[in-house]
Amino acid sequence: xxxxxxxxxxxxxxxxxxxxxxxxxxxxxxxxxxxxxxxxxxxxxxxxxxxxxxxxxxxxxxxxxxxxxxxxxxxxxxxxxxxxxxxxxxxxxxxxxxxxxxxxxxxxxxxxxxxxxxxxxxxxxxxxxxxxxxxxxxxxxxxxxxxxxxxxxxxxxxxxxxxxxxxxxxxxxxxxxxxxxxxx
Amino acid sequence: xxxxxxxxxxxxxxxxxxxxxxxxxxxxxxxxxxxxxxxxxxxxxxxxxxxxxxxxxxxxxxxxxxxxxxxxxxxxxxxxxxxxxxxxxxxxxxxxxxxxxxxxxxxxxxxxxxxxxxxxxxxxxxxxxxxxxxxxxxxxxxxxxxxxxxxxxxxxxxxxxxxxxxxxxxxxxxxxxxxxxxxxxxxxxxxxxxxxxxxxxxxxxxxxxxxxxxxxxxxxxxxxxxxxxxxxxxxxxxxxxxxxxxxxxxxxxxxxxxxxxxxxxxxxxxxxxxxxxxxxxxxxxxxxxxxxxxxxxxxxx
Numbered sequence: 419x420x421x422x423x424x425x426x427x428x429x430x431x432x433x434x435x436x437x438x439x440x441x442x443x444x445x446x447x448x449x450x451x452x453x454x455x456x457x458x459x460x461x462x463x464x465x466x467x468x469x470x471x472x473x474x475x476x477x478x479x480x481x482x483x484x485x486x487x488x489x490x491x492x493x494x495x496x497x498x499x500x501x502x503x504x505x506x507x508x509x510x511x512x513x514x515x516x517x518x519x520x521x522x523x524x525x526x527x528x529x530x531x532x533x534x535x536x537x538x539x540x541x542x543x544x545x546x547x548x549x550x551x552x553x554x555x556x557x558x559x560x561x562x563x564x565x566x567x568x569x570x571x572x573x574x575x576x577x578x579x580x581x582x583x584x585x586x587x588x589x590x591x592x593x594x595x596x597x598x599x600x601x602x
Numbered sequence: 603x604x605x606x607x608x609x610x611x612x613x614x615x616x617x618x619x620x621x622x623x624x625x626x627x628x629x630x631x632x633x634x635x636x637x638x639x640x641x642x643x644x645x646x647x648x649x650x651x652x653x654x655x656x657x658x659x660x661x662x663x664x665x666x667x668x669x670x671x672x673x674x675x676x677x678x679x680x681x682x683x684x685x686x687x688x689x690x691x692x693x694x695x696x697x698x699x700x701x702x703x704x705x706x707x708x709x710x711x712x713x714x715x716x717x718x719x720x721x722x723x724x725x726x727x728x729x730x731x732x733x734x735x736x737x738x739x740x741x742x743x744x745x746x747x748x749x750x751x752x753x754x755x756x757x758x759x760x761x762x763x764x765x766x767x768x769x770x771x772x773x774x775x776x777x778x779x780x781x782x783x784x785x786x787x788x789x790x791x792x793x794x795x796x797x798x799x800x801x802x803x804x805x806x807x808x809x810x811x812x813x814x815x816x817x818x819x820x821x822x823x824x825x826x827x828x829x830x831x832x833x834x835x836x837x838x839x840x841x842x843x844x845x846x847x848x849x850x851x852x853x854x855x856x857x858x859x860x861x862x863x864x865x866x867x868x869x870x871x872x873x874x875x876x877x878x879x880x881x882x883x884x885x886x887x888x889x890x891x892x893x894x895x896x897x898x899x900x901x902x903x
Binding site: 452453456460544547548551552554 | 837
């Protein structure tokens with residue numbers, strides 16, 4: 419074998435290796451995008467439920483206008499948020515104000531007995547639950563992508579093709595679901 | 603996790619292929635030696651194995667649901683269950699499987715199907731009525747883990763194939779008992795020494811098939827139960843939910859009405875038999891003992 423052939427073989431192997439790494443990164447990036455879409459769907463779902471909720475509560479508790487304003491403002495903040503970090507922040511703010519709203523509702527027995535209100539409460543709880551699951555899935559995929567981008571030699575390929583680390587969807591909620599350590 | 607699943611998927615395919623060959627071989631031996639079909643027996647063996655496995659692949663979940671007289675879950679009646687499942691599917695990143703409910707006071711659940719796109723989860727009404735939200739979430743997560751890990755493919759296809767192999771070999775053993783002698787004589791006059799050896803192997807194969815099948819089935823499912831428990835904890839981030847659900851299931855002594863040997867590997871825990879319950883530490887049990895699973899779950903943190 420002459421030196422030229424050897425060099426050629428090495429170059430071909432390197433190119434194949436680079437392609438494999440590149441494809442792996444594309445897969446990870448798509449999973450992150452998919453995870454983000456899941457969060458977005460649930461955030462949108464909650465966004466759509468809120469006007470209905472406010473209308474229902476208003477029917478029984480007209481004087482709590484301060485709470486309504488806060489929820490409406492937080493909801494507007496949600497609409498204006500664009501980046502992951504902003505959305506996470508807006509999400510936390512909205513969760514907080516919704517909790518206040520439900521706490522206020524406790525003082526109105528007629529409201530609590532309202533079928534529509536009960537349904538909305540269940541719907542919102544379920545959506546909150548789904549948001550936390552979607553966040554968990556998203557953050558896990560982001561972790562996988564970020565690790566892949568940071569590690570040698572994948573960081574070289576990632577740098578060449580401009581793969582960027584993604585932002586985590588952070589939460590300040592009390593009941594953070596932490597990943598258990600799994601070992602066999 | 604994704605890599606572990608890819609590995610599991612590959613292993614499942616290999617095992618299904620092995621079972622296929624195993625099954626084809628049994629049919630071959632039966633039709634060659636006992637039905638005296640000659641070399642065409644190979645064709646019969648492969649053909650029957652093909653039909654069986656494809657039938658199992660496409661229809662097993664329908665058969666299983668029919669067998670258990672399960673009804674589809676309705677959005678009104680089973681809203682809680684639906685919501686739990688939808689949330690977990692987001693966490694698992696899988697499509698939402700079809701949801702069925704079995705009218706049965708026993709505490710049990712199973713998953714079936716062939717891949718995450720064609721999967722079914724079925725729970726008993728006993729489970730719905732006796733477990734709290736987080737326990738139910740744990741159980742549904744465990745079943746979803748079986749779907750995501752491709753255990754359901756193995757369970758249904760392999761279960762049906764092995765079951766059929768066992769029936770076929772039992773039939774063959776009986777036939778040998780009644781008419782085997784005559785067959786051997788007629789064959790000796792035609793064939794040479796090699797044929798006797800193959801004949802001997804065939805007989806051993808047929809006799810051992812039920813035991814081998816049973817061993818294969820249980821070795822497959824035991825480790826997968828632990829894996830599914832761990833995966834479930836990864837989905838819910840709450841191992842305690844499943845752990846306490848398992849304790850509740852283990853503590854209940856109500857027998858499952860439609861339980862049968864063929865389907866026992868699919869349940870979340872070995873169904874109690876009508877005759878008064880089997881020991882879960884049984885050598886041929888398809889599930890690890892419940893206390894071991896609870897312990898493993900509680901050690902996750």
